[in-house]
Each structure stands twice: as C-alpha cells, then as structure tokens.
C-alpha cells in the first residue's frame with residue numbers, strides 16, 4: 001500500500017503504467033538509506049492516483065505533473081527483481097538516461113548554430129554579410145568547439161556503457177558538458193541573429209528554452225559537480 005508524492009513526473013496524464021520506487025523497509029531498519037527500496041512496474045490508475053499538471057516554459061511535447069498516491073494498493077506480482085534492491089536496479093537506467101539527455105543537448109546546440117550560421121551568411125548589413133565580421137564568427141566558432149568537445153565525452157560514456165563497463169563518471173560529465181555547451185550555443189546563436197533570434201519564425205528562442213531541460217534534469221549541474229568532486233577528486237562528502 002503506497003502513500004507519497006512526487007513532483008515533475010513526465011506523461012502522467014497519458015501513461016497507463018508507472019515505474020515506481022517505494023520504501024518497503026522503514027529507514028530505522030536498514031543499514032544504508034538506499035537499502036529497503038523496492039521497484040514496481042504497475043498500472044497508473046488516475047482514479048486512484050491524483051495528477052496535477054505543471055504549466056512550464058518549454059518541453060510542451062510531454063506533460064509534466066505532480067502526482068499523489070494515497071493508500072494505493074499495488075499487487076506483489078508487480079514487483080521488479082528483489083524486494084529491497086530497487087535502488088540498485090534503478091541505477092542501471094540512470095547512466096543511459098544521462099547519456100541520452102546529453103546527446104539531445106548536442107542536437108539542440110547544433111540546430112541553433114546551424115540556424116545562426118545560415119542567418120550570418122545571408123543577412124547583409126552595410127554591404128557585407130554579418131558572418132564576415134569576426135565579432136560574429138568567433139563566438140559561433142567557440143560554441144561549435146565546446147559542443148563537439150562535449151560530444152566526445154558523450155561518445156566515451158556511450159562506448160563504456162555499451163561495453164558493460166562502469167560509466168557513472170563519464171555519463172555525469174557528458175550530461176554536464178553537453179548541457180552547458182548547448183545552452184551556450186543557443187545563447188550565442190540568439191545574440192548572433194539580433195532581433196530575429198527572438199522571433200518564433202527562426203526557432204532559436206525555442207531551442208534556448210529547451211536547452212534548459214538538459215541543464216536542469218535528470219540531475220542538476222551542481223549535483224554533478226558534487227559527484228565529480230567527491231567521487232573523482234576524493235574531496236570530503238557534502239552530505
């Protein structure tokens with residue numbers, strides 16, 4: 001019987017099923033906080049689970065929601081794997097999710113740079129295309145290099161994952177680098193296009209809005225820096 005709430009649940013307005021991590025052994029009866037959680041794949045019955053949609057600035061292709069479980073019964077047959085081992089199981093999905101979101105960020109950044117470069121080639125001011133000015137060229141070139149360097153980390157993480165090797169550090173680093181590079185590329189593209197960067201017709205304003213998602217989710221840049229500082233550089237834990 002599950003009670004609890006969670007914010008930012010994608011597609012809860014349309015989903016038929018939910019992957020749910022719930023505490024099944026109380027905190028005072030486990031050695032580690034991550035023990036005693038169990039994973040379920042169960043029916044998402046909106047008659048029993050309350051869903052409230054969150055109005056938001058982008059990512060309109062999917063709904064985002066707050067969900068509330070109040071004594072919702074879940075059959076034991078919907079348990080995935082072993083009771084109490086849910087956290088270890090859900091970790092398997094977290095690295096590929098980071099790699100996927102990083103790759104998405106690279107795509108958004110490349111799309112923005114493509115639009116800005118085209119604009120800079122075609123837009124003529126005072127008798128010459130604005131793209132002939134190094135003040136326009138350099139920021140775009142810099143954004144391209146940052147994006148492609150981040151993409152190498154995405155491929156490194158994906159290669160390790162495909163080989164079944166440990167890839168937590170690389171997946172987190174890829175998500176961080178790609179998210180930041182994409183945001184920078186979108187912002188640079190927008191500023192290179194002047195007023196037209198702001199116009200919906202050119203889509204760059206939309207890419208800029210979308211670039212915030214791979215920065216914020218599924219883990220924030222700050223928590224990735226904590227992870228790298230503590231797991232790679234062996235600095236004292238912040239929690």
Ligand SMILES: Cc1cc2nc3c(=O)[nH]c(=O)nc-3n(C[C@H](O)[C@H](O)[C@H](O)COP(=O)(O)OP(=O)(O)OC[C@H]3O[C@@H](n4cnc5c(N)ncnc54)[C@H](O)[C@@H]3O)c2cc1C
Pocket residue numbers: 007008009010056059064213216217218219220221222223226238
């Ligand atoms: C559009 C969208 C869709 C999403 N979809 C899903 C989904 O489907 N499923 C799901 O589970 N989640 C989803 N999320 C949630 C997302 O993963 C979280 O919003 C994200 O991980 C940040 O957590 P938070 O919002 O709880 O931030 P908070 O924990 O409230 O943190 C606020 C800020 O403080 C910073 N901060 C916190 N602690 C520290 C620290 N120790 N040091 C430095 N800075 C710190 C954070 O980095 C962040 O910038 C979605 C979010 C969005 C915006």
